[in-house]
Amino acid sequence: xxxxxxxxxxxxxxxxxxxxxxxxxxxxxxxxxxxxxxxxxxxxxxxxxxxxxxxxxxxxxxxxxxxxxxxxxxxxxxxxxxxxxxxxxxxxxxxxxxxxxxxxxxxxxxxxxxxxxxxxxxxxxxxxxxxxxxxxxxxxxxxxxxxxxxxxxxxxxxxxxxxxxxxxxxxxxxxxxxxxxxxxxxxxxxxxxxxxxxxx
Numbered sequence: 001x002x003x004x005x006x007x008x009x010x011x012x013x014x015x016x017x018x019x020x021x022x023x024x025x026x027x028x029x030x031x032x033x034x035x036x037x038x039x040x041x042x043x044x045x046x047x048x049x050x051x052x053x054x055x056x057x058x059x060x061x062x063x064x065x066x067x068x069x070x071x072x073x074x075x076x077x078x079x080x081x082x083x084x085x086x087x088x089x090x091x092x093x094x095x096x097x098x099x100x101x102x103x104x105x106x107x108x109x110x111x112x113x114x115x116x117x118x119x120x121x122x123x124x125x126x127x128x129x130x131x132x133x134x135x136x137x138x139x140x141x142x143x144x145x146x147x148x149x150x151x152x153x154x155x156x157x158x159x160x161x162x163x164x165x166x167x168x169x170x171x172x173x174x175x176x177x178x179x180x181x182x183x184x185x186x187x188x189x190x191x192x193x194x195x196x197x198x199x200x
Contacts, residue, residue, distance in 0.1 A: 002163075002178065004020050004180070005018055006020075006183070007180075009186060015125050019121055019124075019125040020181060021132040023173050023177055024163060024169050025086040025087040026162040026164040026168075027087075027088065027168075031061065031160060031161055033064075036089065039123050040057065042120050042123035043117065043123075046112065046115040046116040046118070048108070049111075049112060050101060052099050052100055052109075052112070054099075054109035054112050055094070055096075055117075056093075056096060058091060058094065060072040060089065061088065062089065069090055072091075073085070075139075075157070076134065076137050076138075076157060077134075077138075080136045082170050082172070084134070088161045088162075092142055093116070093155045093156050094155060095152060110155060130162070133156045133157070135156060139153075187199055187200060
């Protein structure tokens with residue numbers, strides 16, 4: 001398998017350095033229920049405003065509930081279907097729009113749900129799994145196929161499984177899978193004291 005550790009400007013934790021988002025999944029390798037629960041437990045312990053825990057996840061495991069997996073697959077864009085077809089698990093992350101304790105709008109719900117997804121992705125890396133998060137899906141169709149309540153926002157689809165060799169991918173995806181990872185320089189995104197004053 002292809003490892004693509006981040007080339008960082010300062011030393012960071014190995015798990016963070018190793019985490020990336022491949023598209024090549026091993027269709028023949030299911031994710032165990034115990035490992036799935038570990039991913040969800042990691043997400044459960046993310047921080048959130050008022051400890052509201054606004055995230056919800058719809059978990060669709062192809063090996064135990066093929067119909068739910070097909071439902072999840074059906075909401076993906078056609079381009080994402082080309083590679084996600086091999087992912088043994090598809091998940092939908094959802095943010096509840098209102099606080100539990102007072103019913104008021106929770107403008108941090110999406111932020112907190114993203115934190116839960118980050119925890120999940122790092123736990124996956126620790127277990128030898130990979131996660132690829134997708135914005136390319138039909139949110140309204142997801143509402144229908146998963147019977148979502150009105151007061152929520154479908155945030156992202158997540159493909160979860162074991163990494164495969166790049167050869168399982170269509171030609172359109174191979175170059176991206178093999179390309180070096182990159183990020184903008186720290187000083188272009190992180191500021192010292194005021195906007196635009198790049199941290200050194």
